[in-house]
Amino acid sequence: MSAILECESLSKRFGNKPALSDVSLEVARGQIVGLLGPNGSGKSTLIKLANGLLTPSNGKILVGGREPDIETKKIISYLPERTYLNDWMRVHEIIEFFSDFYADFKPEKAYDMLKRLSIDPQDRLKTMSKGTKEKVQLILVMSREADLYLLDEPIGGVDPAARDYILQTILSNYNENGTIIISTHLISDIEKILDYVIFINQGRVALTSSVDDIRDNQGKTVDALFREVFKC
Amino acid sequence: MLAKLLKYEIRATGRTLLPLFLSLLLVAGISRLLFGAGHQKWDVATAISVAVYAAIMAGMFVMTFVVMIQRFYRNLLSDEGYLMFTLPVKPWKHIVSKLLVSMIWIVVSVVVALVSIIIIAYRQGAWTKMVTFSGGWGSSAHFLAFEIIVSALVSLAAGVLLIYASMAIGHLVNRHKVLASFAGFIVLNTLSQIVGQLFRSLLHIVHVNSGNFASTQVLNELAIACAIAFIALLSAAYFALTNHILAKRLNLE
Known part of the structure; x- marks a missing residue:
């Protein structure tokens, strides 16, 4: 089967400022991939390009062999690094919204996760804390049976105790044949679930490797390797 | 959808x-x-x-x-x-x-x-007055009224789409998006005025030349129909511009 995500000499500039420069990579299906890099390295830019929220300055990005369009949007489940939900809806209305637009959305899964996190579906987003909103977004995103999950900083805003729960939620809910790409700089927290890593720095790919290779052949943890590669 | x-x-x-x-x-x-x-x-x-x-x-x-x-x-x-x-x-x-x-x-x-x-x-009796008043208009007035309603709706669409297109233009700029939207509005509006003026001059020539074989009433109705067609074309242009930017030039911050 073809790669789920491919970049060919992909570049993105904002004005004169390059955010991604000449990125070429392939992500195979059925893996959990860490997109790792310091703040401002271009992680979010890459994910937004895959979602069609940004237009490439040069090069191409392909999802399942297609440039981002309505068909790729059907198979991507995206968790942005910000709150993208309006604040006046109630949680159950947003679930209805997702069910209406995504054929692969499973409302029963969402209600089940809400219950386990003790979030009331009748609550309005306006009254929720930032952390709770992030949990609601993650629940929505993980209640889809997508081919590609793009999670931008899914654990950035929550406390360490909630992190484990969220990682557990991600692991136990994703579509088994799907691919997950998680962007973060909190490596030690997610290291144990990753199959493959992409290190990205100042808009360029610094390293791609399977995690087994790093552990077995180099005898290092991903965290240690990261510190080595990105030494200041 | x-x-x-x-x-x-x-x-x-x-x-x-x-x-x-x-x-x-x-x-x-x-x-x-x-x-x-x-x-x-x-x-x-x-x-x-x-x-x-x-x-x-x-x-x-x-x-x-x-x-x-x-x-x-x-x-x-x-x-x-x-x-x-x-x-x-x-x-x-x-x-x-x-x-x-x-x-x-x-x-x-x-x-x-x-x-x-x-x-x-x-006030009591106001409806009867209205009905008697409009009853005397005749069928040509009904057609005119129809044209006026259509032109009002088309103009409304054009106005809304002009504002959408301006905001889409503002979105193309990296900074000062609101300012750029206003600039976009002024440029688009001015361009539309210029094209509209050209169109009117053209229509005027046709109007004068056809004055010999058509009644004033038909000409007036025709003039409004042309205006509607023109505003509809403008709306289509604003729509196409907005759509192009949202589909091909999207860059959400």
Whole structure:
């Protein structure tokens, strides 16, 4: 089967400022991939390009062999690094919204996760804390049976105790044949679930490797390797 | 998908606008009761109710306008755009759903304003007068009225799409997006005026040349039809521009 995500000499500039420069990579299906890099390295830019929220300055990005369009949007489940939900809806209305637009959305899964996190579906987003909103977004995103999950900083805003729960939620809910790409700089927290890593720095790919290779052949943890590669 | 977008668009805007519409009708009713109760002079109660009525009326039109702009900007070009543009929906459907709902609310606000005026000013026998008055117009007047309604709707669409296109142009710029939107508005509007002037001159030449074999009435109707066609073309151009930017040049911050 073809790669789920491919970049060919992909570049993105904002004005004169390059955010991604000449990125070429392939992500195979059925893996959990860490997109790792310091703040401002271009992680979010890459994910937004895959979602069609940004237009490439040069090069191409392909999802399942297609440039981002309505068909790729059907198979991507995206968790942005910000709150993208309006604040006046109630949680159950947003679930209805997702069910209406995504054929692969499973409302029963969402209600089940809400219950386990003790979030009331009748609550309005306006009254929720930032952390709770992030949990609601993650629940929505993980209640889809997508081919590609793009999670931008899914654990950035929550406390360490909630992190484990969220990682557990991600692991136990994703579509088994799907691919997950998680962007973060909190490596030690997610290291144990990753199959493959992409290190990205100042808009360029610094390293791609399977995690087994790093552990077995180099005898290092991903965290240690990261510190080595990105030494200041 | 368009029907679903429309459903959510109506829900998102109606929650702000419907209470305003209802309160205008309510205050109109109260004013009417106060008048009816013999408060003919400008006593305090009547004065307050009339002032409140005028304020709500003004607020209703301002809010309809603000909601039109805000829904496009906030829902598509700000954080909420992250959700809207990752839905499996073609960008033109977003534009159409927002355009239609804005137009509906603008028309409804005009109707609500008229109804509220009738509530306040209705006198017995007024309808009969209206009917006798319009009955004397004849079929040509009916066609003219039809043309005027169509041209009003087309102009409304053109106005809304002009504002959408301006915001889309503003979105192309990295900084000072609001300023760029205003600049976009001025440029687009000026261009449209120039093209409109050329079109009118052209029409004038045709008009003069055909003056020999067509009656004035037919010519007038034809002139309005041409104007409608022209404004429809302008709307299509604004729409195409907005759609191109949202589909091919999207860069959400």
